[in-house]
Amino acid sequence: MGTGTSQGVPVIGCQCAVCQSEDPRDWRLRSAALIQTGGKTIAIDCGPDFRQQMLRAGVTTLDAILITHEHNDHVIGLDDVRPFNFMQRRNMPIYATAPVHEELRRRFAYAFDHNPYPGAPRFELHPISKDAPFEVEGIRIVPIEVRHGSLPVLGFRIGDFTYLTDVKTIPVSEMDKIRNSKILITSALHHKPHHSHANLEEALQLVAHLQPQQAYFIHIGHSMGRYADVNPHLPPGVALAYDGLEIRL
Secondary structure: OEOEOOOOEOOOOOOOOOOOOOOHHHOEOEOEEEEEEOOEEEEEOOOOOHHHHHHHHOOOOOOEEEOOOOOHHHHOOHHHHHHHHHHHOOOEEEEEOHHHHHHHHHHOHHHHOOOOOOOOOOEEEEEOOOOOOEEEOOEEEEEEEEEEOOEEEEEEEEOOEEEOOOOOEOOHHHHHHHOOOOEEEEEOOOOOOOOOOOOHHHHHHHHHHHOOOEEEEEOEOHHHOOHHHHHHHOOOOEEEOOOOOOOOO
């Protein structure tokens, strides 16, 4: 649904080759994903581009949203679940850790009022943690805790598909949850070292260690370079993701 960093690509006002590119693979909305399995549709993260992403993908029903962490580029679009509230006539189930739920209650306080104004979004909060798998509409999901600097962030594994974002490091205790994934999605910000994000070299090292059948990189900044310039030089079984990419398992 999106493969960009917190500013998206193009970056406002930037004149670099990536931001001026006419290749749609270089146009990156904020990172998010959509899982369709067992007749159910589950979103991972709900950033500022959520409305545009749902419209672009033609999504008409949404069963739940999984939230990786509380940064705005992953949650601030939650007001736009309202059409799903209205069409489906129910509160939207939101799965996240207790600290993330507290942040949502603070940032979207109007949605949790006892007497909300007509038309406010409505959420149904489900606390989860790294310590236990959980189910959404009968679909088993394994949470995986990674570190975004010092901030804990949850990734999710559904069957042979693993989705991680905003990764800097992964505790050894969590690595076993990822092993033997056929598809691994993980973040690679750009080429230079960063205090809270893995760069391309670090992401490649992670992939080499875990050896999925196929890895895709997301949460990509404009400093990564143009898709057409970078992607051909990646190892076999590794690629930059792009907005609109569909993966079938």
